[in-house]
Amino acid sequence: MRLDMFVITADQVDSRHRADLADEALSLVSSAAEGRLALPPDRTAGDEVQALTDEAGAALEIVLALLRTGSWRVGLGIGPVETPLPADTRAARGPAFIAARDAVESAKRRPTRFSAAGDDGAVQALLDLLLALRDRRTAEGWELFDLMEAGLRQQDAAGRLGITPQAASRRALAAGIRLDQAARPALTAVLAAADAAADPATRAPGSPGVGVDGED
Numbered sequence: 529m530r531l532d533m534f535v536i537t538a539d540q541v542d543s544r545h546r547a548d549l550a551d552e553a554l555s556l557v558s559s560a561a562e563g564r565l566a567l568p569p570d571r572t573a574g575d576e577v578q579a580l581t582d583e584a585g586a587a588l589e590i591v592l593a594l595l596r597t598g599s600w601r602v603g604l605g606i607g608p609v610e611t612p613l614p615a616d617t618r619a620a621r622g623p624a625f626i627a628a629r630d631a632v633e634s635a636k637r638r639p640t641r642f643s644a645a646g647d648d649g650a651v652q653a654l655l656d657l658l659l660a661l662r663d664r665r666t667a668e669g670w671e672l673f674d675l676m677e678a679g680l681r682q683q684d685a686a687g688r689l690g691i692t693p694q695a696a697s698r699r700a701l702a703a704g705i706r707l708d709q710a711a712r713p714a715l716t717a718v719l720a721a722a723d724a725a726a727d728p729a730t731r732a733p734g735s736p737g738v739g740v741d742g743e744d
Contacts, residue, residue: 603632606646669703
């Protein structure tokens, strides 16, 4: 029996010359998923980590959290996973895991360091747009973003930061915070639709959803 799910496989950037960040990434994945993982996240091979979830929102938040660090290339596989699930993510099997493997390899050649496999290409295109927006965000923009994500109104966040409401408004606009907040629910819906329709077993590298353009 198979169940459609999301597999996230992440490979550390420049791991030969940097400290091993896998344990840190596993904690980050668990925090981003907020209890919505099908199994505990795992280190698979070397510095690679993997997570499994059946919730589109959790998959999106994991991908965004890992990519925000700048330390990971991330592949997202969408499609069937064999059930019953084993005790460990690294022991699980199914076309979604193969798709995630293809995707993380593709991510090494993409400027966003992200690739999706198992959909019609919509997830890739839309997430690339959001990632491009986030890539231009300054440290000050992220500071305001985090306060607003924590539930503060923009005016209250301005007070916390010691800036005027007008300055906060300009910072929010430059950081694309409202666009980011509007895009994520829409992306979650696109991911959920892709999960319902996906058959990664029929997709190969270079098919829609496994694009390879740009250089890392």
